Amino acid sequence: MSNNELRQLQTRVNDVNLELLKLINERGKLIQDIDQAKETHGIHRYDPARDRKMLDNIHEHNNGPFEKSTIEHIFKEIFKAGLELNKDDHRKALLVSRKYKPENTIVNLRGEQIGDGKQYFIFGPCAVESYEQVAAVAKAMKEKGLRLLRGGSL
Known part of the structure; x- marks a missing residue:
């Protein structure tokens, strides 16, 4: 060619x-x-x-x-x-x-108003962690004053 x-x-x-x-x-x-x-x-x-x-x-x-x-x-x-x-x-x-319609975008989550325009962080353990690890993460977050934990309770 x-x-x-x-x-x-x-x-x-x-x-x-x-x-x-x-x-x-x-x-x-x-x-x-x-x-x-x-x-x-x-x-x-x-x-x-x-x-x-x-x-x-x-x-x-x-x-x-x-x-x-x-x-x-x-x-x-x-x-x-x-x-x-x-x-x-x-x-x-x-x-x-x-x-x-701001009232449609705000969700009350354990006393926190999520969606009100302020920034929030929701913390949580990995799905592969054991119950003990989840509990330890929840405890550490609570000690730091962090109130929202996905997948566990504070």
Whole structure:
């Protein structure tokens, strides 16, 4: 293979990359339109059965050279990216909900108001520690005046 032929192949790979990018972005816009329609109709966004059908269809049309597992991995990542396009809408609402309904974000935990905007530390032992180790951690935390212990009692 000559250097010229190699450059032509590399140029074609670059062109295909840009075609893939264009198609992925087009797919993303379609996913956003579908999500909007589902929200309008009160339909749950994620449908794992639909993902499975799409993957089965992709596998039927895969003529190589990539293995089935490789193609499945690539498309699962594309599907996941589509889900994440509008996912932040719900996260933003949750993060700012304290501004609108602070009473819904505060939990009373043994006399401490968790979620009131102050920083709290909750200490605890590892799940593989013995009962004696858990008790020792609880005792040490209590001696230091630390009041919240996950997985044990003070």
